[in-house]
Every structure is written in structure tokens, then in C-alpha cells.
Amino acid sequence: MNTDTISVGIIGCGVIAPPHIESFRSCEGVEVLAVCDPQVEKARKLADQYGIPRVAASLEELLAMDGLHAVSVCSGHAEHAAAVTRAAEADKHVLCEKPLATHGEDLDALEKLERDFPALVFEGVFQHRFDACYRFVREVVQHGHLGPLLLIDAHLSCHRSRDYYLDSDWRGRWETEGGSLLINQAIHFLDLVGWVGGGVKSVNAVTRNLAHENLIETEDTAVLSMELGSGALGSFHGSSGSHRKWSSRMHFVGTDAEIIVEDGRVASVLARSEALAGELRTGAEELEEATRLASVKSHYGPSHPRMIADFIDSIRRGRQATVPFAEARKAVDLVLAAYRSCREGRSVTLEETD
Ligand SMILES: NC(=O)c1ccc[n+]([C@@H]2O[C@H](COP(=O)([O-])OP(=O)(O)OC[C@H]3O[C@@H](n4cnc5c(N)ncnc54)[C@H](O)[C@@H]3O)[C@@H](O)[C@H]2O)c1
Structure with missing residues (x-):
């Protein structure tokens, strides 16, 4: 064109x-x-x-x-x-x-x-695949700068109010939303776990509706454990019943260094040596600066424009x-496997189709 x-x-x-x-x-x-x-x-x-x-x-x-x-x-x-x-x-x-x-x-x-x-x-x-912090983390993991990857732990606390569900009646129903916390809010972080961790091989999930009973059919709270393609383990825990509007935390743990990302910014870098920690911190700052865009500010993060x-x-x-769609479907496949795991009370591999 x-x-x-x-x-x-x-x-x-x-x-x-x-x-x-x-x-x-x-x-x-x-x-x-x-x-x-x-x-x-x-x-x-x-x-x-x-x-x-x-x-x-x-x-x-x-x-x-x-x-x-x-x-x-x-x-x-x-x-x-x-x-x-x-x-x-x-x-x-x-x-x-x-x-x-x-x-x-x-x-x-x-x-x-x-x-x-x-x-x-x-x-x-x-x-969020375009957020500077996650691109940085993926790059350093791929280059082995954290040492072999051991664990990716993701957490989300957010608040989805009664009005949120009443304003758009497709939300909160299996037929029209297809789930809630996992398929709507947590999916961003599940996508990042797979993207950084070399894909997800299997998942074990427990989900509950703890804060929105009598309002939605679907889940608002979930805990997942995952086996990742890289050999590392992954976990997610989160709830949309929290009083906090939106708060996320991802912890990437390698044998030599760890990076914690909070609300889309590198919050802390811990490393075996001060030299490695310094290099990682400088890299994170440079990438953040290089990809800064002076455009739409949104509480969905800075990266819709990117x-x-x-x-x-x-x-x-x-x-x-x-x-592409072949990539964008991966997190949905994971969420569908998590729902199946919860229904059947067992670990589900991503090869099993729903
Ligand atoms: N990427 C993000 O951070 C992010 C944030 C919020 C929402 N979303 C996603 O955006 C999508 C919409 O969410 P929302 O919160 O804006 O929903 P919403 O209910 O506020 O708006 C959806 C609109 O789509 C309209 N609609 C329904 N059927 C239609 C059709 N056939 N053709 C055209 N319009 C139709 C509805 O009338 C409604 O006005 C969802 O997939 C949601 O998961 C993504």
C-alpha cells in the first residue's frame, strides 16, 4: 500500500x-x-x-x-x-x-x-508488549543476563464495580464475556508471562467468584501455576474485587538477577553483583527514554499508540x-486451558483443545 x-x-x-x-x-x-x-x-x-x-x-x-x-x-x-x-x-x-x-x-x-x-x-x-519495561525484560531474559530463568510471578489487584457490570451487560456472563478476571483483565499479564517465558506448556488453576456474588456468573479471583516453555515456572494470582483501581506487579527471577516491574515501570533490580545490577538499571532507563511517546495518556498504559x-x-x-493473530491467540488458549483446569480439577496442557 x-x-x-x-x-x-x-x-x-x-x-x-x-x-x-x-x-x-x-x-x-x-x-x-x-x-x-x-x-x-x-x-x-x-x-x-x-x-x-x-x-x-x-x-x-x-x-x-x-x-x-x-x-x-x-x-x-x-x-x-x-x-x-x-x-x-x-x-x-x-x-x-x-x-x-x-x-x-x-x-x-x-x-x-x-x-x-x-x-x-x-x-x-x-x-503491553510495546511497553518499554516488558520489552527490556524480554530482551535481557533472551540474552541470558538474568542467568537461566527460574520463575515469573504475576499479580494483579483491580476494582471492577457494580456499575462496570451494569453499564455493559455483556460483561460478567459466560456466554458473552467468556469469563471475567482471567479473560478480560489478567489476560494482559498472562500474555506477558508466556511472551517472556517461552510460551506456556501447562496450567493448573483455581478460580472463584468472591466479591461479585449475585452480580456476575464468572470469576473475579484466580490463582494459576504454569510450566513455561523455557523450563521455568510461572504463577499468577489476582482479583478484580480489590479496592485498588489497577495495580500490577511482575517478578522475573533468574539465577543471577531479578527484576520487579510494578505498574509498568521497573521498580527494582537485584543482582548477584553490583556491576550487573548497574548495567541492568541503565539499560532499563535508556529503553524507557528511547520509546517514550508524547501522545495519549491512558490508564490502559502508554502503549495503545505504539x-x-x-x-x-x-x-x-x-x-x-x-x-499477528497466531500470537494474540496464545494468551486466550492459556485462559481457556485455565478454565478447563478449574472445571476438571487437574493440570491441563496447552495441546488439549477446548
Ligand atoms: N486493551 C485494553 O487495555 C482494554 C481495555 C478495556 C477494554 N478492552 C477491550 O475492548 C473491548 C470493548 O470493551 P469496552 O469496555 O469498550 O466495552 P463497552 O461495553 O464499553 O463497549 C462495547 C461497545 O460495542 C458495541 N457493540 C456491540 N456489538 C457491536 C457490533 N456488532 N458492532 C459494533 N459495535 C457493537 C456495544 O453497543 C458497545 O457500545 C473488549 O474486548 C475489552 O476486553 C481492552
Whole structure:
């Protein structure tokens, strides 16, 4: 594709749509041509707020618009697979929010789109893969600077209120959200555990609904233990019933050094020698500085703009996206395996399909 303007449509005008719109608009030569939502008043309001020229009340109406090159899927979980498929069939590049889908067979079908439509770019949103701190940690782990990796431990405390579930009724139900804490909030950190740890081979999970009883069907609290592809072990524990809005912590432990990332920043580096600790700290600071972007500030982290710039660059250069669907499905496969582990009370390997 040449450098002419790339026109984008936003599918779903809820909470996550504004960071997408702002990120697209911060890319040179990109316009948000239209927003689409069956609750058309939400689409109109967003269009007015951002001066977006067109509004669609249905996917068909959006996809029929002349000059539309790409779409961003920002609807509820159960809508993703159909929206992505129809957009691909209409010859549009597709960025899709996490999770790609809520069932294994839909994940297979979406991954197949990448083979069936090789001229299109498909990218799944995992914006934290673009956060400077996690890119730094992955690089030093891959170069062996922590020594052999032993353990990745991830923790998330967050607050999901009664209104959060009442405002959008797809949330909190197995059929429409596909789970809650794990598939919606924790999935970011589960993705990072696998990305840094060489994939996840098996998972043992216990989940509970402890703080949202009588409100949601799904889980709000979970503990997972994992065997990682690198040979290290992984763990996750978290809850969306906490009073804290959003607080994450990841601890990467090697034989020679350990890095703790808190709320997206390297909080501490501990190493066998002061020289190694100093090198790691300097590296973390340099990478953070080099990748700083003076654009959208969001409590979803700083990296939606980076991820969306990557999607646009992939379209312009005709290259594969940094997080193609084959990658973006991995954390969803892990979450589905975790739910199965919990249902069946046993460890589940990632080869077992749901
Ligand atoms: N990456 C992140 O950090 C992050 C943060 C928040 C939400 N999300 C994800 O973004 C997605 C949307 O979440 P949200 O909180 O914005 O939800 P929301 O309920 O606020 O908004 C979803 C919107 O999609 C609309 N919709 C439903 N079916 C549609 C269809 N067929 N076509 C077009 N629009 C349709 C709904 O009417 C609603 O307005 C979810 O996948 C969620 O997990 C990601």
C-alpha cells in the first residue's frame, strides 16, 4: 500500500474506543472515517466529540463505505470473531481488541484468516508488549543476563464495580464475556508471562467468584501455576474485587538477577553483583527514554499508540504485524486451558483443545 491516507473505522463505541481513535489520529496520514455501534446514539456522540465524518448503525453499513481501508474491533468479546471475519471478507485490514475470541474453534478460524487473506494485516491488541519495561525484560531474559530463568510471578489487584457490570451487560456472563478476571483483565499479564517465558506448556488453576456474588456468573479471583516453555515456572494470582483501581506487579527471577516491574515501570533490580545490577538499571532507563511517546495518556498504559502505529506501519509496508493473530491467540488458549483446569480439577496442557 502506498503512503496515501489510510481510512479507519471503529467497531464499538464504548470505553476503549477513545484510546483507539486518539492513537489512530496521532499517526501521520491516517483518518478515522467512521464509527459504528448498534447503539447508534453512542456512535453519534463519539463522532461529534472527535469530529469524525461518518456514523454507521451496523457492521454491514460500515463495511460498505467507500474508501475504508481498515477497522478496529472494540466491541464486546462475543462479537469479535464475527466482526473480524466479515471485515476480512470485505477486504479490510483488522486490529482486534483482546481477547480475539472466547472459544477455541473461533480462534482456529481467525488464525486461518491470516493464511486465507495474505494481503491483509491482522493484529491482536496486547499493548503491553510495546511497553518499554516488558520489552527490556524480554530482551535481557533472551540474552541470558538474568542467568537461566527460574520463575515469573504475576499479580494483579483491580476494582471492577457494580456499575462496570451494569453499564455493559455483556460483561460478567459466560456466554458473552467468556469469563471475567482471567479473560478480560489478567489476560494482559498472562500474555506477558508466556511472551517472556517461552510460551506456556501447562496450567493448573483455581478460580472463584468472591466479591461479585449475585452480580456476575464468572470469576473475579484466580490463582494459576504454569510450566513455561523455557523450563521455568510461572504463577499468577489476582482479583478484580480489590479496592485498588489497577495495580500490577511482575517478578522475573533468574539465577543471577531479578527484576520487579510494578505498574509498568521497573521498580527494582537485584543482582548477584553490583556491576550487573548497574548495567541492568541503565539499560532499563535508556529503553524507557528511547520509546517514550508524547501522545495519549491512558490508564490502559502508554502503549495503545505504539501498538496502533505498528498496525499502520504493517499496512504501509505490507509486512506482518508485530502481534499477528497466531500470537494474540496464545494468551486466550492459556485462559481457556485455565478454565478447563478449574472445571476438571487437574493440570491441563496447552495441546488439549477446548
Ligand atoms: N486493551 C485494553 O487495555 C482494554 C481495555 C478495556 C477494554 N478492552 C477491550 O475492548 C473491548 C470493548 O470493551 P469496552 O469496555 O469498550 O466495552 P463497552 O461495553 O464499553 O463497549 C462495547 C461497545 O460495542 C458495541 N457493540 C456491540 N456489538 C457491536 C457490533 N456488532 N458492532 C459494533 N459495535 C457493537 C456495544 O453497543 C458497545 O457500545 C473488549 O474486548 C475489552 O476486553 C481492552
